[in-house]
Amino acid sequence: MMSRLLCLIALCWLTWPVHAWSAVSLVDDRGVQVTLPQSPQRIVSMLPSLTETVCALHACERLVGVDAYSNWPVSVQALPRVGGLEDANVERIVALKPDLVLLAKSARVTDRLEALGLKVLTLEPRSMKDMERxxxxxxxxxxxxxxxxxxxxQIxxxxxxxxAALPAEARGKRVYFEVSSGPYAASESSFIGETLARLGAANVVPGSLGPFPKLxxxxxxxxxxQVIMVGDRNAVALAGRPGWERIDAVKSGRICVFTPAQGDVLARPGPRMAxxxxIMANCLKDKFK
Structure with a gap:
């Protein structure tokens, strides 16, 4: 009787569906084919939007280090910091023994990390289609x-x-969205510009200039x-720019100033895009009540 029971248990075990990991090969944003023999368990993320996406996919526990600007969710703030796009700390990254480093395409440290034998994947979403991909x-x-x-x-x-929550009177307005001093703006072809378009706004910066052009x-x-959207760090300088006192948004006081926390949400093509x-819809509703 016992031997029959053991045989049945063994048969069930052998026929039970098992999910086996197969090596994944994909092309990153450099156009380089990257092959991962197994799903990475020790990840260093060098871009806040990628950090947030990893965590939103319930893999936060796999992160062993992040860039200087990753701050959401709160749990990542306790992780080792390894610098940013321009000042990555290579020695510290290597010391963390990652089996994958996630980087922006524009990062300067990619070749050096690969030369040291680390697996690198560059992903830098700039549009909604990029984000979905x-x-x-x-x-x-x-x-x-x-x-x-x-x-x-969900996004x-x-x-x-x-x-759907935006009233008709807040649609169709000419909007300028400044992402940083320079000034650098979010054009129609950026994910920010695409969001504005879905909200029915008319972005004054054409996509032909690139996603985030310097103007x-x-x-x-x-x-x-008619509306200016800007972070609080850059808002102070607006009044001193020659001729800007003639702009409709400035004359009418239709300037939405975002806090640093709101700026992080707005500037990152990740799980918090909705x-x-x-935030942008509330700005428009508030200025055109």
Whole structure:
């Protein structure tokens, strides 16, 4: 009797469906094919949006180090810091013994890390289509493809809800969104510009200039936006720019100044994009009540 029971248990074990990891090969944003023999368990993330995406895919515990600016979710603030795009601490990254380093395409340290034998994957989403693609790639890397699909559906659904909540009188306004001093702006082709478009806003910076172009301040004066969206660090300098006192948004006081925390949400193409859309929608509703 016991031997029959043991045989039945063994048979069930052998026929039970087992998910086996297969090596993943994908092309990163450099156009380089990267092959991972197994799902990485020790990850260093060098871009805040990638850090947030890894955590949103329930893999925060795999992070062993992050860049200087990753601060969400709160748990990542306790992780070792390894610098940023321009000042990555290579020695510290190597000491963390990662089996994968996630980097922006623009990072300067990529070649050096690869020369030291580290596996590198560069992903730098700049549009919504990029974000959906990167989410799918990270889903494959983390063996969380179903979660990645669900997360994108949640992001897209949240964007739709922000759009639906915006009253008609707040739509169709000319908007200038400044991402940093320079000034650098978010154009129509950036994920920020795409969000504004979904909200029915008219971005005064054309996509033909690139996602985040540096502008001549006179360009903004000529474009004469009805609303200016800007972070609190850059808002102070607006009044001192020649000719900006003639801009409709400045004359009418329609300047939305975002806190640093809001700025992080708005500037990162990641799992909080719907929250960013809500922040922009609230700005428009407030200025055109």
């Amino acid at each position: 990167v989410l799918g790639q990270l889903g494959r890397v983390l063996d969380s493809e179903a979660e990645a699909t669900t997360l994108w559906q 897209d659904g949240g964007l739709n809800r922000a759009v 001549n301040p006179e360009f903004v004066v000529r474009a004469d936006p 929250e960013g859309a809500t």
